[in-house]
Amino acid sequence: MLEKKTIEHEKAVLIGIINREQNENKVTEYLDELEFLTFTAGGEVLKRFVQRMDVPNPKTLIGSGKMEEVEAFVRDNEIGSVIFDDELTPAQQRNIEKILRCKIVDRTSLILDIFAQRAQTSYARTQVELAQYEYLLPRLTGLWTHLERQRGGIGMRGPYETEIETDRRIVRDRISLLKKKLLKIDRQMETQRGNRGALVRVALVGYTNVGKSTLMNVISKSEVFAENKLFATLDTTVRKVVIGNLPFLLSDTVGFIRKLPTQLVESFKSTLDEVREADLLLHVVDISHPQFEEHIESVNKILGEIDSADKNTIMVFNKIDKYEHAEIDDDDLTTERTGRHFTIADWKQTWMQRVGDKALFISALNKENLDEFRKRVYDEVRDIHVTRFPYNNFLYPENLDEY
Numbered sequence: 517m518l519e520k521k522t523i524e525h526e527k528a529v530l531i532g533i534i535n536r537e538q539n540e541n542k543v544t545e546y547l548d549e550l551e552f553l554t555f556t557a558g559g560e561v562l563k564r565f566v567q568r569m570d571v572p573n574p575k576t577l578i579g580s581g582k583m584e585e586v587e588a589f590v591r592d593n594e595i596g597s598v599i600f601d602d603e604l605t606p607a608q609q610r611n612i613e614k615i616l617r618c619k620i621v622d623r624t625s626l627i628l629d630i631f632a633q634r635a636q637t638s639y640a641r642t643q644v645e646l647a648q649y650e651y652l653l654p655r656l657t658g659l660w661t662h663l664e665r666q667r668g669g670i671g672m673r674g675p676y677e678t679e680i681e682t683d684r685r686i687v688r689d690r691i692s693l694l695k696k697k698l699l700k701i702d703r704q705m706e707t708q709r710g711n712r713g714a715l716v717r718v719a720l721v722g723y724t725n726v727g728k729s730t731l732m733n734v735i736s737k738s739e740v741f742a743e744n745k746l747f748a749t750l751d752t753t754v755r756k757v758v759i760g761n762l763p764f765l766l767s768d769t770v771g772f773i774r775k776l777p778t779q780l781v782e783s784f785k786s787t788l789d790e791v792r793e794a795d796l797l798l799h800v801v802d803i804s805h806p807q808f809e810e811h812i813e814s815v816n817k818i819l820g821e822i823d824s825a826d827k828n829t830i831m832v833f834n835k836i837d838k839y840e841h842a843e844i845d846d847d848d849l850t851t852e853r854t855g856r857h858f859t860i861a862d863w864k865q866t867w868m869q870r871v872g873d874k875a876l877f878i879s880a881l882n883k884e885n886l887d888e889f890r891k892r893v894y895d896e897v898r899d900i901h902v903t904r905f906p907y908n909n910f911l912y913p914e915n916l917d918e919y
């Protein structure tokens with residue numbers, strides 16, 4: 517098992533880059549999220565460094581002047597980790613480590629670290645460990661990478677096989693062992709899912725921290741761990757829920773995030789099977805989050821990666837109790853009216869209108885609009901159910917109020 521890096525209340529600085537793809541506002545938003553990730557991992561952010569550069573420095577990502585500034589700050593403030601929002605190449609990571617002499621973390625390794633901290637079951641731990649080794653493997657190639665193509669040639673035989681080579685072999689062996697272990701668990705889980713019979717399956721999906729587990733708990737009276745940190749849930753919980761007298765299965769699973777490391781999507785494949793095999797998705801969105809539209813995009817992108825983009829989906833806009841909009845004074849003629857100024861009623865007139873009755877607005881925390889939520893889910897599940905079992909449709913009336 518890989519050693520868990522615990523960065524408890526460790527002092528950290530963040531580094532972001534402004535370029536053609538990400539302007540200053542975007543970078544601020546990304547660093548806000550990176551700070552939340554750092555907090556979740558147990559760190560405290562003392563300062564952010566941002567540099568504008570269109571072509572990143574191949575050796576150190578940021579320029580040498582900026583690096584000196586960071587180095588001085590790290591030295592004066594006993595910084596434990598320097599965290600980059602952008603992914604670093606193995607070489608960049610090594611070079612920067614030499615200059616700053618502290619832990620160099622990128623977004624991917626930070627997310628992996630949080631997953632490692634949060635994994636409870638042996639299943640989740642195995643999946644995270646696999647992702648960590650996949651991340652590690654190309655980073656073990658140190659000195660000898662450039663000779664790789666000539667492997668087996670002169671000077672590369674026998675005693676010249678380096679420690680790195682041995683390490684790599686160990687890591688590769690470990691990866692194939694973990695894959696075998698996961699395959700075995702996958703088969704068990706598949707059988708388990710098969711045993712659940714033909715009940716309609718509904719899956720909660722969404723960005724991390726949007727309130728999926730909270731909603732699961734109010735709907736199913738279960739006790740899934742929910743808190744205001746990222747990735748509170750890593751395992752999938754499945755509960756049988758009954759609305760009216762119509763039973764179905766509801767699953768709550770790992771939350772998504774922008775740039776979710778591909779290693780994680782890969783190794784969490786079987787956890788995500790619950791989503792892939794669902795008949796209906798409830799895409800939960802935190803409408804009070806300023807970047808909720810981007811969150812929807814990130815989630816849709818990952819759904820695409822797991823072949824679930826075209827599934828029957830209800831959009832559940834949660835946290836309406838927390839939603840606030842900015843006001844523009846009557847005499848202010850310069851401020852451009854943007855999404856920040858919309859009320860929820862305004863939002864409903866935007867693209868959300870096209871979502872039609874597949875959009876719901878609720879507060880899972882204050883239990884607002886849950887009746888409407890139940891009714892919509894009932895209707896949808898009922899439709900799927902009666903298509904599947906046409907002979908017992910009389911059991912489930914079209915109008916839930918008849919109960």
Ligand SMILES: Nc1nc2c(ncn2[C@@H]2O[C@H](COP(=O)(O)OP(=O)(O)OP(=O)(O)O)[C@@H](O)[C@H]2O)c(=O)[nH]1
Nearest residue numbers: 725726727728729730742743747748749771880881
């Ligand atoms: N104000 C408000 N807060 C909410 C609402 N629903 C959930 N929360 C809070 O949002 C935080 C995250 O909730 P979770 O249910 O853990 O979110 P999740 O989507 O399961 O998150 P992950 O498992 O981390 O992906 C918690 O602090 C909840 O109390 C809501 O309707 N309104």
Ligand SMILES: [Mg+2]
Nearest residue numbers: 728729748749
């Ligand atoms: Mg959760």
